[in-house]
Amino acid sequence: MLMIRRDLVDAMVGHARRDHPDEACGVVAGPVGSDRPERLIEMANAERSPTFYRFDATEQLRVWRAMDAADEEPAVIYHSHTATEAYPSRTDISYASQPDAHYVLVSTRDPDSHELRSYRIIDGEVTEEPVEVVESYMFSHNGADDVPDAP
Ligand SMILES: [Zn+2]
Numbered sequence: 086m087l088m089i090r091r092d093l094v095d096a097m098v099g100h101a102r103r104d105h106p107d108e109a110c111g112v113v114a115g116p117v118g119s120d121r122p123e124r125l126i127e128m129a130n131a132e133r134s135p136t137f138y139r140f141d142a143t144e145q146l147r148v149w150r151a152m153d154a155a156d157e158e159p160a161v162i163y164h165s166h167t168a169t170e171a172y173p174s175r176t177d178i179s180y181a182s183q184p185d186a187h188y189v190l191v192s193t194r195d196p197d198s199h200e201l202r203s204y205r206i207i208d209g210e211v212t213e214e215p216v217e218v219v220e221s222y223m224f225s226h227n228g229a230d231d232v233p234d235a236p
Contacts, residue, residue: 087187087203088217089113089122089161096125098199101165101191104130108138108165109191114152115160121222122160122187130164137176138164161203163189170194171202173211181206187214 093113101109110130113122126148131141152158162183166172171190173181181188184207192200205212 086215086217087122087161087189088120088219088222090222091218091220093122093125093161094201094218097163097189098191098193098201100127101167101193101199104165105193106135106167107133108135108167110138110140110162110164112148112152112159113161113163114155114157117156117158120160124157135167139180159183159186161189162186163191165191165193167193171200173204173206178206178209178211181209184208189216 097111097113100111103109108130109127111125111127114124114126115121116123128144128148129141130138132139149159162181164177166174169192171192173188173190177188177190184205188204188206190202190204194200201216203214203216205214
């Protein structure tokens with residue numbers, strides 16, 4: 086399951102709308118091992134295409150190095166589809182190299198409502214997962230009931 090803050094969802098959708106009809110792409114970094122997307126980084130689509138996306142190699146190196154330096158990892162790798170549903174294409178699957186990342190797709194084919202879905206892509210196998218949008222991670226992760234009562 087992907088749990089993600091609403092402001093990050095809004096930022097991904099906003100980026101996708103802005104770049105429409107070209108595909109938009111980027112990552113949301115989170116602390117290593119936390120599975121918690123926190124810092125959104127919009128990236129350039131080196132293809133500038135309505136049907137493909139590819140990170141610019143130089144930018145990707147820079148962004149990945151900055152994450153390394155901050156003890157972060159790409160919790161979410163997102164891109165948009167502008168004329169088709171939010172499902173990874175064959176090219177998307179072949180480029181997917183991060184088994185620990187949530188691959189988020191946003192479709193902007195409908196001007197009035199967006200579609201946002203999340204997948205794991207491991208060894209070419211695509212598994213959709215539920216997305217839970219939360220206002221804050223503070224109370225949602227373990228739930229208040231998991232906090233032990235004071236003695
Ligand atoms: Zn795609």
